[in-house]
Amino acid sequence: MTSSLWYSSMASTSIPGLIIFCTSFYIQKLESAQFSVIGPDQPVTAVVGQDIILSCHLSPRMSAENMEVRWFQNNFETYVHLYRDGRDYYEQQMPKYQKRTELLKDGIMDGNISLKILNIERADEGQYNCFVQDGITHDETILDLHVAVLGSVPLISVEDYQDGGIHVVCQSAGWFPEPKLVWRDPSGQHLPSVSETKAQKDNGLFEAATSIVIKEYTNSSLSCWIRDKYLSQGKESAVYISDQFFPWVNPWMVALIVILVILSGFLVLIIYFCKLRTSSIILNLPTYLPFCLSVHCLYTINTIGVEKRRHLSRAGKNCASCGERKESQSQVSESSS
Template sequence: MPPQINQRSPLRTFTLLVFHLLLTHFCRGESQVIGPSQPIVASVGADIILPCHVEPTMDATAEILEWMRSDLNPRFVHVWRSGQDVMNARNPSYRGRTSLFINELKHGNISVKLSKVELSDEGTYECYIPKLDKQSFVKLIVVSGAVSQPVTTLAGIDGKGGVVLQCESAGWYPEPEVLWLDAEGNLLSAGPTETVRGPDDLYSVSSRVTVEKKHGNKFTCRVQQNNINQTRDTWIHVPHDFFVVQSCSTSTTVSLAVCMVVSIILFILAVVVFVHTRRQNRTKRREDVQVKCEEEALMLMKTLEKEKQPESKRVNKEAEVSLLIDEERHQDQLKEEELNPEEQQRKKEAENMIQRLKEKLDMKKNKFK
């Protein structure tokens, strides 16, 4: 009886082959779409690659490939279908700026290249193969490529011996944070950071901190973006003597303020005394002028009286002389003539005339008095 092993050999060989193929398939596992584990950082205006590939390696040339952002409408960034790009499906903001590495598709490389990166490109992208129903996500962070070096200046004093420092920087994206460090690298407590977003969507930041002599004399302003590890540092040196001078500034300021108040009070008093003295001088001058005018008027009156007095005396004297002459003449006539009735009559008339002259003389005297 011939052996049966030779009749079963082809069946066994086929069974082993099928088993090997099945084992190989299951050992390979399912295909996966793999993306980067870390965010991708790109500068404004630069070209960047959003990496994505299939594992295990497979030819993706004939597959449908979709790159999209769920926050856009339409959401498609790049679409590959039937061995070619589908232009009409893309979001208008990405047209002409995305492309695949066609020669690499057969190796499972489905990465996309994004050209001329804009601030609005920042977001989370999805790399998707519908046939496998597998996807991966790529986070893109866009930063400004022209951030300015922080500028640190002395902004003033706080009146308590402290010095106020200010730090400014511009051209940042995304929004950075500002830190202050002392000479030993210790974090200083600073005020809130002032942030302004310009029309170009770039951020400008400004921060102030008050430092004292105990903090040292070298201080660092650090502007950084933690998610992309971008940092800019600048430092400023404050001399020790500056703190000493400023610590004395409070008492000096108080002294100056007191001196100023006293000076103002003295000035006001001086003005009041000056005005009062000037008014007194004016009043005195007016009184002196009035007295002088009265004296001049009195002197003038006396002068006029003196001028009139000699004339009256002269008139009186002339009247007296005339009267004496008349009396002498009458006496002579009386001596020469005999005392007859006619002569007595004449004598009487003469006496009457003398009497009238005396009365006239008295009237003139009373008139001048």
């Protein structure tokens, strides 16, 4: 009788305890499952040689101190970084990340489990998984990392004169991914280029060049800005070209030159026709002899050149002597008759 009462007493006390234990375990399990792993919704961009922080946190905010936090890429076992049981593990870490990763623990009590990667390399580009496990509950998020290489400072050179202005070229090399080049005036407005070339070299990096023709009193002061595809930051060089280097053209000077050219053309034509007429008179001199003593002949002689007058004067003298000889001959013939 006593033993049966003892067993019944034990059963009555153990059943409520078992219920409490199961209930608390179930509640703990539900609580451990009530978190999500949150990462950035946009790709993250890093620059080669710099450090980058890959953001990741729990929602709602709770301590991750006693959870497992694993950052990995393609292989779950060979990780980028592993935190578990309150400390970091490096045994199976990927060789290229050794001594280059750090889990930021300053905010781990608030669920911040961001990873810092030191001295970014181009090979670091890709997808990263932020995986968190608490008991049998786990969740993860994926984020993309873009890696950029900033090339050289743009080199601006003045090439030659073109289209009434000065042809200016801007060049830069060592960029990844393909950069964007922009000409800008002092107010920051974009200026149209006349040419642009880009080429990827054997090392995977890009070199680029662009050119512009600047005119006097318009864009004599300008800058060449080259920036990365992912980042707003870039590199810039500026140049100022004094007005004295521009081809100097005065409208009045142009008009004067045109007038002088026209007058020179007329002068050449006049000289040509005068020489042509002089040659014609000399070649046809006998036709002028019958009229050499007339007023018309004298007027013609006075209107031509000095040298023409000399030729005609000689011809006139010859004409006079010729007449005298003919008159003397006629007188002799008459006396003889």
